[in-house]
Amino acid sequence: MKIPFIDLKRQYNNISSQIDEVIKNVIDSTAFASGPYVEKFEEFYRNYIGVKHCIGVNSGTSALHLSLKVLNVGNGDEVITTPHTFVSTVWAISYVGAKPVFVDINPDTYTIDVDKIQEKITDKTKVIMPVHLYGQSANTPDIVKLARENHLFVIEDAAQAQGSECNGNKCGSLADIGCFSFYPGKNLGAFGEAGAITTDDDNLANELRYYRNHCQKEKNLHFDIGYNYRMDGIQGAVLSVKLKYLDLWNQQRKEIADNYSEAFKELDDIKIPFELPNVKHIYHQYQLQLKDENTRNSLREYLTKEGIASGLHYPVPVHLQQAYAHLGYKEGDFPETEKAAKCNISLPIFPEMTEEETNYVIEKIKEYFKR
Ligand SMILES: *Cc1c(COP(=O)(O)O)cnc(C)c1O
Numbered sequence: 001m002k003i004p005f006i007d008l009k010r011q012y013n014n015i016s017s018q019i020d021e022v023i024k025n026v027i028d029s030t031a032f033a034s035g036p037y038v039e040k041f042e043e044f045y046r047n048y049i050g051v052k053h054c055i056g057v058n059s060g061t062s063a064l065h066l067s068l069k070v071l072n073v074g075n076g077d078e079v080i081t082t083p084h085t086f087v088s089t090v091w092a093i094s095y096v097g098a099k100p101v102f103v104d105i106n107p108d109t110y111t112i113d114v115d116k117i118q119e120k121i122t123d124k125t126k127v128i129m130p131v132h133l134y135g136q137s138a139n140t141p142d143i144v145k146l147a148r149e150n151h152l153f154v155i156e157d158a159a160q161a162q163g164s165e166c167n168g169n170k171c172g173s174l175a176d177i178g179c180f181s182f183y184p185g186k187n188l189g190a191f192g193e194a195g196a197i198t199t200d201d202d203n204l205a206n207e208l209r210y211y212r213n214h215c216q217k218e219k220n221l222h223f224d225i226g227y228n229y230r231m232d233g234i235q236g237a238v239l240s241v242k243l244k245y246l247d248l249w250n251q252q253r254k255e256i257a258d259n260y261s262e263a264f265k266e267l268d269d270i271k272i273p274f275e276l277p278n279v280k281h282i283y284h285q286y287q288l289q290l291k292d293e294n295t296r297n298s299l300r301e302y303l304t305k306e307g308i309a310s311g312l313h314y315p316v317p318v319h320l321q322q323a324y325a326h327l328g329y330k331e332g333d334f335p336e337t338e339k340a341a342k343c344n345i346s347l348p349i350f351p352e353m354t355e356e357e358t359n360y361v362i363e364k365i366k367e368y369f370k371r
Helices: 008-029 036-049 060-070 088-095 140-149 202-212 233-243 246-264 293-305 322-327 335-343 355-370
Strands: 053-057 078-081 099-102 125-128 153-157 177-181 195-199 216-218 286-290 344-347
Touching: 008 036, 008 233, 036 053, 036 195, 036 233, 053 060, 053 202, 060 088, 060 153, 060 177, 060 195, 060 202, 078 088, 088 099, 099 322, 125 140, 140 153, 195 202, 246 286, 246 355, 286 293, 286 335, 293 335, 293 344, 293 355, 335 344
Parallel strands: 078 099, 078 125, 125 153, 153 177
Antiparallel strands: 053 195, 177 195, 286 344
């Protein structure tokens, strides 16, 4: 058997007639950049997340960048986030000229350790950016409380958390601004690059729309230095179709995750994902933590030999990337992040994965640990 890490073709095959039709509509109306299909999606997505505004953009990275921009974060400011994330979270901080300040993760949830944030807050801190990693909300209510006490903003990096919830509210509605990526492999994926920003704040929403579209208030008049961060019409149309299936797809991921966890919980020296009781985990990734790096690597090799693809998210933490050497962090600064980088493995998980495939992965991993 060959188990892919993700198979986007299966998803397309299931809904191809609807997708083909809406793409044809976009082409027929030549609404390629922004336009009615993007606006429709923005309306659907803002209702889905439960916020007043959704601003469609061309990537999750752009969403994070614009969010910091409209909060007037810039030179001399500090933004707190974790080094255990996709590097884009930190790019955005660099794009506006601010300094990333890292806080280690909680070893159970892999999201920012709220107890370690306070000691990193200075008079330069402007924003806390929790990352809802692997599809589980960070402890956002406590982060927002801490931020309010210190007059800081909170931007959620919800790139991996479309449909995830905390206390019954959707990620992206829990703080000042929510940022989403619709990169094809995300739980809600476009047919290319796309992203979105969600907020309840009218002024921020206006600013976000303004900067997204070349800072144009009237045709040909630009009042600030702007960006072309608009969403494509085809992406808006495709996402509007796919959004209708998101809850079902997230549920299917959750069922696979539950089957995995049920099977693996009896194995020694292996840590299964921990779900916070007040959170809805949508399993963008399913992570196992092994006892050390050698075991992780040898399990990975074994799975490859058995035809099972796996992933590493993320093997080199951001504070140890060459690009951020100038920040002066070193190995040992964030032990939990470094442990996850060395000892974690991501197993195949996608809604269309069959029970037979899941069982095969389970069987092979059990076999590995029996040897
Ligand atoms: C995917 C991702 C991003 C970046 O999104 P793009 O659409 O690829 O630019 C940012 N943060 C996290 C946590 C991500 O997973």
